[in-house]
Amino acid sequence: MNGEQRTVAVVGATGSIGASALDVIARHPARLRASVLAAGSNVAALLQLCAIHRPRHAVIASEAAYAALRDGLRDAGLDTQAHCGDAALEALVSGDECDTVVAAIVGAAGLPSTLAAARAGKRILLANKESLVLAGELLMAAAHAGGATIVPVDSEHNAIFQCLPDAHAHAGLKRIILTASGGPFRGRTRASLADVSVEQAVAHPKWSMGPKISVDSATLMNKGLEVIEAHHLFGVGRDRLDVLVHPQSLVHSLVEFVDGSTLAQLGLPDMRTALAVGLAWPERIASGVSGLDLIAQGGRLDFEPPDLDAFPCLRLAYAALDAGGTATAVLNAANEVAVSAFLQRRIGFLAIPALVEHTLAALPATPATSLAALYEADREARRIATVAIADKAIHA
Ligand code: NAD
Ligand code: MG
Known part of the structure; x- marks a missing residue:
């Protein structure tokens, strides 16, 4: 790092990985600074993090929450600039405001910002595994072409x-x-x-x-x-x-x-150990985690x-990897829909694998030649899984 301070965008800052990343960053003010914080919709949690970490920029995904973020920053007397939406997030993770991006959005929603960081040649601490399951080949190729370094933090x-x-x-x-x-x-x-x-x-x-x-x-x-x-x-x-x-x-x-x-x-x-590895690699820094006894x-x-x-589910994932093409995008999308329905208590636990299996069978794999084809498979899988839940077609 040659004594330079790394500037870090924490994308998914209000989540579990976001909290662990910010904990490690705050331990090393001379070498690490959180310059961009981004979250989905929880303005109160994002404002709290801005008061502690004083980033240059804060981004909320939901447009409806923008005014609350802007006013909250102003009322707190912070000079953090407020932004909203995907385009603003992609511009910030690609631009000069950060050299490192912690990709910690949950689900396929994390792909656009991760891809933007890859194309821009950033150091990416990749927690958002769903972006690789949806579009692994394209994301790895974008990182290679952009000169990005991906340090996995899973x-x-x-x-x-x-x-x-x-x-x-x-x-x-x-x-x-x-x-x-x-x-x-x-x-x-x-x-x-x-x-x-x-x-x-x-x-x-x-x-x-x-x-x-x-x-x-x-x-x-x-x-x-x-x-x-x-x-x-x-x-x-x-x-x-x-x-x-x-x-x-x-x-x-x-x-x-x-x-x-x-x-x-x-x-x-x-998770702070893996995040510290990514933040300092090839050097090592303290993470707050004690050694193993x-x-x-x-x-x-x-x-x-x-x-x-x-x-x-593990067998279905292996089968999707074998099938190739759009199959892993379908697996991921059906699983996201099923897990969300389970968390809302609309389906039982065994309906999760049943829905994924049903959706994979309904949408045979096709070659994944473009991002558009993968997003189309993702959309269609979400539609099929959602219909199956609404029709109570899955009895698990
Ligand atoms: P979480 O639910 O605690 O946090 C998710 C974060 O993503 C929140 O900050 C939320 O605001 C943000 N978010 C959601 N949708 C968004 C959107 N559309 N735009 C912008 N931000 C959005 O999840 P988590 O446990 O921190 O997991 C995050 C990712 O890291 C997942 O892909 C998960 O699989 C992976 N991961 C997590 C752990 C862990 O220990 N938590 C370990 C390994 C991998
Ligand atoms: Mg893991």
Whole structure:
């Protein structure tokens, strides 16, 4: 970093990853500054963050919330400039106001700003895995063409990145093993999951996260999205991407080489470690996370294979990766609709995989030649899943 201060846009600032990123940034005022903060619709939370971090710019996605943001900044006596909408966000993450972008919007809504940062050659700390599942090839190509550096901050991919920092010169790589906590329902049969509540599904045993990814962890769709994410980030085929359930969530992933070596990265389950890696790489900075005391953590590391019968979402994600083209965009969109309906208590837990399967069957994969084709698949999948929910066509 040569003593220069990095300017960071935190996109999805009011969320769980946003809070962890801002916590690390605030620990290093001489080398890091949050210059742009962006959020979806929660003006009060964004205003609070602006008062603490004093960014140059604040962006709210919802146009209806713009006046409240502008007036709130003025009333607080802050000189942060208010903006709203996608175009403003894309201009800010591409422009001179930041050299680093924390991409932490949840869902496919994160793709436009992540793509803009990639084209502009920024350092991208990528948490928004859905953008890679929707348009992985295009996003990686845009990053390559724009000269952007993507540092994955999903904990598993950050672990792999640390074991394999030069992602495309990995001679001798044999396979990647993503670890999974197994979520709150590890060990349960499929039948016993029919009546689980939203509260049970979002109560993750090891990680504190936003509601959507918490449900994804309970269905194991999160691990499926991560297999697809790893495929794009590290250029590794499905046959060399394995998943192991590791309930302690201390080994964040493993990389095996042809010589018999396996490298792993370990640490407490706290996203600030991965964010600190991304913010300072190739240097290391304090993150606020303490070191790992394996004895204090129970003195053991357990591993078991995932149960694809109880958790079919992981199988569906592998199948979508195999099908290629628009299939992973369809998988992601149907899952977003299903998880949102589950969180609103409109469908049961087992309807999530059922809806994803129904939508994938209704929309066979076609080649994904353009962003427009992927967005069309995304829209059509959302429509089909929404109709199936309204018609109560899925009985799970
Ligand atoms: P969250 O729900 O806590 O926060 C989401 C953020 O996105 C909020 O700031 C919200 O305002 C913003 N947002 C939503 N829609 C928006 C829009 N249209 N425009 C602008 N901003 C918008 O979610 P989270 O748990 O922080 O997860 C964020 C992303 O990081 C997800 O893709 C998730 O899969 C990934 N991730 C999260 C964790 C974790 O520990 N939370 C770990 C790994 C990966
Ligand atoms: Mg993860």
